[in-house]
Amino acid sequence: MTIPYGPEDGLLDPGLAALVGERRRLLNLAYRLLGSLSEAEDVVQETYVRWYAMSRQRQEAVESVGGWLTTVATRICLNVLGSARARREQYVGQWIPEPLPGPAERFGGAPGAVADDPADRVTLDESVNMAFMVVLESMTPAERVVFVLHDVFRYAFAEVAEIVGRSPAACRQLASSARRRVREARPASRPVPAGQAADVVRNFKRAWETKDIGALIGLLDPAVTTVGDGGGHVSALPHPVVGGERVARFLVELRCRVGEMTLLERTVNGRPGLILQQAGVTRVVYAFDVAGDRITHIWGVMNPEKLRPWTA
Structure with missing residues (x-):
């Protein structure tokens, strides 16, 4: 990322490295505040725009550049959150935070894809x-x-x-x-280690692929809840499905209805998850909450606007 100091200078800001070094922290903060990577990126960009809109004299008067950037980014997020609440009341169906891929999954892990800048990643x-x-x-x-x-x-x-x-x-x-x-x-409750959660998700994947209702019920908490987010762009659950047997039967029916599909194990928001692909294109990202040896929540994000980091 290269940010010029200003059109009249023609030179890089001597403090550029320190400024850019704040980018990842600001992105981490904004994502946690907004639940949307795209909105977080916009906030960070706007924060830097405001910094470079100031005169050199005003910049030099700032005691802590990091503190200034954090304050501005946070206040922008507060404004976004206020309007976001109104927008989400008009949202079609359930709203789920934008799922984050691990570094290896960004842009679908496509062969030959250019590695993303570490400054553009959220710490998982x-x-x-x-x-x-x-x-x-x-x-x-x-x-x-x-x-x-x-x-x-x-x-x-x-x-x-x-x-x-x-x-x-x-x-x-x-x-x-x-x-x-x-x-x-x-x-x-006692946190479930990632390895244990991965085993549960892997067994869930196998049971779903083979349409084994009994195995699915055994892996789902009796009060499990599954929610889908299509954002009005694709068909999704209008309301959560609750209960082990109901969720298991819904998943098997979905498997039959979707037809050809591939389930792949992926890291979703730092935890074991799955992605559903058709013809090599990611259609749904699934995140799970696991307690003990059972799944308590399933979130399925299929809104294509939220799957940008998962597709090339």
Whole structure:
């Protein structure tokens, strides 16, 4: 990524390396705040545009470039979140956060594909797994911003208050409310190691491929929920399907209806997942939440606008 200092300079900003070095952190922050990689990329771009729109004198007066960029990016995200809530009320069907591929899966892992810039990747840790991202969607914009800044990125409440323009006491209250939402949505349980989750997803894949309803029911939690996001572009579930047997039968019916398809194991938001391909094109990305040896949630994203990072 090359960002010129300004048209009148004709020279690269001496602090360019430091500025560009902030890009990945800003992208990580914006994705967690918005749940959309494309919107996060737009926010980061707009943040840099605002930096370079300032005069050299104003730039030199900034004590912490990283702090300035974080503040601007966060405030843009707050504005986006406000309008996004209204847009999502008009969204066709269920809205699921945009699924993130692992580095090896970006652009479908196509042979000869150019490796993406590490600065353009989101760090895949537990704060981006699909279950956690879905919980973030239940928060108000202010709760989400304060919670992510303090609990995920470890900013002190005094810093968070300065960024969002609220008092430290108000930020503490917002963070407490956000944590309560997390506890209510995700009761305390022992985390499932990635290897164990991968085994469960692999067995699920085999059972689905062979249309083995009994095996599927055995791998699904009795209260499992599956949700699909087509965004009005492709057919998807209008409402969640709940219950082990109902979900198993739905999956087998889907397998029969879709016809020729290929299921591939992939990393989705840092956790074991699957992609469904037809004629080599990724049509659906599946993310899973696993508790013990059973699947508790399945999210299927088929909205093509959200599958851009998965296709060449």
